[in-house]
Amino acid sequence: MHIDPQAIEDAAKELYLRALKELPPDVKRGFDALAARETGATAKAVLGTMIENIAVAERTDNLLCQDTGIPIYNVVIGRGVDVDGPALKAALRRGCERATREYPLRSSIVHPLTRKNEHSSCGIGVPVIHVDFSDAFEGLRIEMIPKGSGSENNSWLKMAIPAEGVDAIRTFVVDCVLDAGGKTCPPTIVGVGVGGTADLCVHLAKVAATRPLGTSCADPEGAALEAQLSAAVNLLGIGPQGLGGDATAFAVHVELAATHITMNPVAVNMQCHSARRASALFTADGVTYGF
């Protein structure tokens, strides 16, 4: 199956707009679950406003949040695909730029030193593009994540040591949630990376933060840690927007990688309540959009 770069460009544009406008069903269900068990009066009202906003965005065909984020495209190449790699990356970049200029979206991307905004949502190394491979399906999948800065600005890495054990990981996650307070637009998905190198650990935290709600870490030890941490951080009472309440996090997600005998790294990256993502699946039958 050959995939035309023009089709990828069109999908890259469409995915950015879709992601900004409609929350995935798992996140909507997450809101319903939090609202149903919230006991704080202020927190109930705040969650109600967030849920109302989801409906207003759909009714008015508008963006959920004004933060168009840092655009991230995660590409998974499955079986039976013939694709020109460099052309694929260039097409994603063009689609991202077209979404920004044609809609138009606020370009949130600037040069890190000059702070110059090219009004294209693109720059050096942005959009962020990750390419991976899978033998689990035929075709090509592109996931788009506009990662909001309020949550991204609250990211942490600790190179703990083996003598500190798993308790160092648990304590660090609780302390990061405390440190974030209301700045991350809670309720959040708290993404935790454990193991790997420093950079892999931070990447895993991002993978965890952007994973659909209701999914678990593939490793059983990681999944058990997720359940423990999800309960613990919701004891803190930070609540939606940091204004107090039960609903501090939808969930804590953990992703693992093996690490060195001398290392015990842990990273935390958070996803805000506007946990936006969209996906496109290219198969022999054409393109299908989803979340």
Place this chain on the structure above:
Amino acid sequence: MAHHEFTTPVTEGQVRALRVDDTVTLRGTLYGIRDATQIAMFDRGRKTRFDLAGHAVIHTAPNVRKVAPSPEHPAGYAPVCIGTTTSMRMERFTRPLLARCGVRIVIGKGGLGAASLTAFAELGGVYLAIIGGTAALETTWVEAIEDVDLDDLNPESLWKFRIRGFGPLRVAMDSHGGSLYDSVNAGARAKRAEALAALGIQRRSPD
């Protein structure tokens, strides 16, 4: 927990009457400011032609569409999506906003810190919490982009919005030393030990 309906600009007396957990709905004019706007104004000495005295500012950088200027869009910009950003990055600008520009109301999300709380008490100001990430709703409260200044900083220009029924917004920091964030954060830190105990973490004593 009273509700207040204000038309901007407001007086010091109106702002000093507000207490944490009151709610406020605004009408009239609202100014949009952001990191780059305030870096330009307070670090680089850029001047604005807008008179912010008695006014409300919101921590924002909107999505806008360039259009031909018209009575509906006097500044040549149509609002697309207007929301609110995390305030804490702009903590050090609260005092000059109040002291030099006469701003009375700061609207944002996530709260401001101790220096802002002191400035609110000394100079007569208040922080109103909006629900971050609810920009689609917030956009319906904005009638028009009336004017824009420092537009070379776009999207972090100094925006002048005409608003209708902007709120209800929660008073989260008042001019009497009250901060909802301080009380929530203190409560959360007090529960840290409980959260760690739930994770089975006990302080290891040295042998």
